[in-house]
Amino acid sequence: MPKDGGIGASTKRREDVRFLTGKGRYTDDINIRGQLYAHFIRSDVAHGRIRSIDTSAAEAMPGVAKVFTSKDFEGAGGLPCGWQVTDRFGKPMQEPKHPILAEGKVRHVGDPIAVVVAETLEQARDAAEAVVIDIEELEPVLDMKAALADGATKVHDDLASNLCYDWGFVEENKEAVNAAFGKAAHVVSLELKNNRLVANPMEPRVAVGDYEDHSGNHTLYTTSQNPHVIRLLMGAFVLGIPEHKLRVVAPDVGGGFGSKIYHYAEEAFVTKAAHILKRPVKWTSTRSEAFISDAHGRDHVTKIELALDADHNFTAIRTETYANMGAYLSTFAPSIPTWLHGTLMAGNYRTPLIYVNVKAVFTNTVPVDAYRGAGRPEATFQLERLIDKAARELGVDPIELRRKNFITADQFPYQTPVAVVYDTGNYHATMDKLLEISDYAGFGARAAESAKRGKLRGFGIAHYIEACGIAPSNLVGQLGARAGLYESATVRVNATGSISVFTGSHSHGQGHETSFAQVVAEMIGIDAGQVEIIHGDTSNTPMGMGTYGSRSLAVGGSALVKATNKIVNKAKKIAAHLLEASESDIELKDGKFTVAGTDKSVDWAGVTLAAYVPHNYPLENLEPGLEETAFYDPSNFTYPSGAYGCEVEVDPDTGKVDIVAFSAADDFGNIVNPMIVEGQVQGGLAQGIGQALLENCVYDENGQLLSGSFMDYAMPRADDLPMFKVDHSCCTPCTHNPLGVKGCGEAGAIGSPPAVVNAVIDALHRAGHTHVTHIDMPVSPARVWAAMNG
Amino acid sequence: MHNFDFVKPSTIAEAVKALSDGDAQALSGGQTLLPSMKQRLAAPGTLVSLTGIAEMKGVCKGDGGLHIGAATPHAVVAREAAAHYPALAALAGGIGDPAVRSRGTIGGSIANNDPAACYPAAVLASGATVVTNKRQIAADDYFQGMFTTALEEGEIVIEVRFPIPQKAAYVKFNQPASRFALTGVFVAKFGDGVRVAVTGASNNGVFRWTEGEKALSSSFSADAVKGLSVDPAEMISDLHGTPEYRAHLVKVLTGRAVAQANG
């Protein structure tokens, strides 16, 4: 098999041809004859009671089909939450209703109150100005700690308080952890914030609902990372439409980063409105709307403490985190600060005792959910910042302190004290690789050169671990997930040997159409050009849980391997018949079936043709056709890990931080397409650096979003970033999936923020600003300057 | 966007007449006005485009120094002013991105007088004259606080006349999101003294840092301002910087602008 197409080849992404030539077909490109346009009227106050809504004037305006309010959705369910977290005391979390349109109260700026549907978008917007809404403003609940005080105003009147849950993990370890702190030779602590972010994929969300009166079939076209999940949640819990009457299509999707996982009100709205009006209904988010209606990410406030013995071994970790849920529970929100965060608090280290406490809080802000990395960046940031601080306080080298406490290569599989078992890894190797590719040894000379130009140079290290390949269904079920997290694939071999693969995974930038084809091509020994990957439409793909959590290749790819194995097994039977040999003697190599030890052979197309034109075929033993489906449920998470090094120059006069070099040494296990992996890492690094230096979602004291546009929300741009050095030659293959792959989509965003902040602190310390122990992200010029002069 | 009528006159007189309707508004490059119309924050009944008026476009040397037509896009200024007034050309070339520079105009910028815009600093530091359809206004009288100018209802900027200093430089410290000036300082050294104009920093819009001017007039060196301090009292506080930070930047950027002007 030539390496221009199979596993390990840097095959160019076939989908890029259409994306780069403007031929992509995104949801907004879908226009159905007779479609109407929806414009959402959203709350402009953070918290208020709706006294009245008068739609009569608007309804009389030109082109208006109908003005909807919550009254039109009395029979519908709320948007469901897909995960139920149980608190420290064994009680289920508080779970408020999340209506499609506000019922009685508005709870964040952007909360939808009414929708105008009209012949044109401008007519809908004109009429929206004539809808009269009277709202009694209430005190907004914004600060998480204040929200938990006795007598605090409640976001949800029908809940006991603003506390969603108070989670302890592992609760049984709490006393032992406290005891370890009591005995510690050193205790290091750090308080920090993980800044709130807005995902801002390039393509804003869009939803088009269609309804066919004669069949009762509903179709929703939507910008989703997981069309099957939307069909399940919306069909079963919100609108009561059975699967066979509901088709959800997520065509080309222009980035998601988590924000397009969730089931949103607009999707249910257009589906229902199309049914009521018997006309297609389309909604396209504006960028301004995206800021106040897409789920936000992060927003944790944490105190973390590390106990060490006299030899600087880590003996215990204790954390207390306040996690902002926003006004309602988004689809996976409760799981992010808990199961995707607490379970990662061991990092790459042998810390024997860990206790994580998380209080999830309702506030009058946009709901918060997973954003690239989801919980794991928060865990990594705390831990890697804290270890750097510990090294400084103890006067030891931060790299050596990490090495000393690393789980060693011979300790795998490694059971952490926070429930998970790391299957493989070699953290000393990734650290060594990082020091090599970043020319750590040459740092001193570079720092001296920077100093000549009046700049303060610093080097920051972070080592991360993540749990990807989400996730074993029986495990997540015990942890409160209301869904399974398997993946699926149907491999349909066509008569002439070409292959159509239908996958439950969804590609919205990840390049599955290329890399999944490489896997199948490699297994059969044919050209990847013969394999087509089809995804995104519930009407033709098997049930799959979608793409997030770096799970597509690890879980979806495994399903693909299983299905392809079934194909190969059946094809061998057919070949054995054609070659009049025993099945056990048939070998498949380079697309040819051979009887072992002979020159008798039949090629791939000969077998596939026989499957569909079964003239000479063992019909009594074998069905014709060549099509197989497989589901794969992982037995464990995968655990990518890596060492990241960031080199900065700080301008001492302005506090401006320039990232002058960034190196990443990752262990992703086996790699199918190195070019795609490198692209994923680079994108992740850009987002992580964006969080560390630039991005900040900020509300004012009235709950108005101050960073509600690109004029104030700073996205990373190319000139904010250095040329990255990305290496993934360190490889400890995953032991429990067939490809030995771990996933690479989130790593960059997880490992980079602490590396950046550590580098800035390092630069300041080297320049004598030793009083600066931490700067919250984004490490903006103003903050760095204030820290230096504080 | 609400519906509007659109006219594109070819003379100033026609434009002024079209603007006399109270519901009409001048449209130049549209880089500020169109986004606010799209967001329905502005809804003029008629847009009067100024970009078809030949005498409002172009860069030329004249009695008053360098004359720039109000409807001249930033990209043209960046190109054509370079030989005459390099600091001004560099400022124009640093506004926004190529798309903004090829549409946005100097007239639109100073009519709007955004507190973080670049041109107001150049106009004020150069002691330029703003020529309107009615009168000539000295820069010192023209800028009257954030988004406020001496322009009257229906009055349009025709041209800006820049005296050309001996030495000048503009140093802009980017607001990280918009890349407007978090603080920007334009320093201009003339035979009779130095003018320093600061944008991005003050609640009162662009202003002259007179203390800095005094120090630089006696010694045009970066060190001359080192010992000074800027009062943060009137400075902007927002999520990108505190008043103290901006006050500090005024001094740092002034020093850098002087160093740059001295080459």
Ligand SMILES: Cc1cc2nc3c(=O)[nH]c(=O)nc-3n(C[C@H](O)[C@H](O)[C@H](O)COP(=O)(O)OP(=O)(O)OC[C@H]3O[C@@H](n4cnc5c(N)ncnc54)[C@H](O)[C@@H]3O)c2cc1C
């Ligand atoms: C992405 C982006 C980045 C930007 N970055 C910067 C930056 O870094 N620095 C910077 O300084 N600016 C920046 N700008 C603003 C840009 O320079 C605008 O072009 C400028 O502020 C307005 O000029 P305009 O010609 O587009 O005016 P318009 O939008 O057409 O008009 C603006 C206002 O001025 C009025 N007006 C226009 N012309 C006249 C006239 N001749 N007489 C009287 N009134 C008039 C209009 O009625 C309107 O009220 C940026 C803009 C964008 C969109």
